[in-house]
Amino acid sequence: MTLQNFKIRQLSKNDVHLFKKLVELFREVFEDNQPQLTDAVQFNPLQRPDFIAYAILNEHEVIGGLTAYELANYYSGIPEIFIYDIAIKTAYQRKGLGKMLLREIMKYAGDQGAKEVFVMAHTEDQQAVDFYTKAGGKDEAVVSFTYKPVK
Template sequence: MDKNVAYKKLQVGDELIFFELVLLFNKEFESPNKDYVNIENTTDLLLNPFFACIVAIKGDEVIGGLTGYELPMYDQMGSTLYLYDIAVGMNYQRKGIGSSLVRQLVEYCKSKQINDIFVQAEAIDQHAVDFYRKLGGEISSVCHFTFTVK
């Protein structure tokens, strides 16, 4: 693991770092809008106490990060967290950075009494499936439905 990588949970005032993370997501997820960042929403998200964003920084470069949403539960004490996105730059993959990001998220969840974390991975994305299994995630088969609201 690279000791020159710092991990940071973003907060209000870290909009430029979040901007860089979104550009990294766009690149790694091969978004058709590689240069687009919704500035208004990123600012609002950093104000949202139910949103978490943790980045990996080497020098002054954002090399990875994740985002998640805390979901308060009505049928149990505490909350659960949906790990929405995680990515590490191509040149930094398979060096423990993704695992460290998830460990940082676990520590964040412990501090907020969030009971569990869930994440989705497409079955054909074997790299993602193997990554989450390696971290101790338990796989469950579900059907994901999307409703477009216009």
């Protein structure tokens, strides 16, 4: 199986069916057991101009993908791209597909005049850290904090 067998497609607001398959793939790869939205059409981030999604297709099967957000930088006006999720179906990993996705989002970022593309990975997720390092990413020593909303 060569990389020519796979097609990367940037999802548009009309690709809800592919986006739903991509979210299912993320849930499978990340072993995510959170409750699923009952109506993914009602919450469709593809409608947002700052949301970016790519799917890798093998025939009509979604076997990988990436989601990201374009963030406006109010200091410089130059956008930055934050990769939210990237995953490849387990059977297709280690074939260069993840790097294909990174190249695609880097090209998108270049076309938008973005300052940088960044992604976060948990230090204990050695597979992700290794992937981003091998793909040419430069790590930064950053501490991330999370908070629970209050009502």
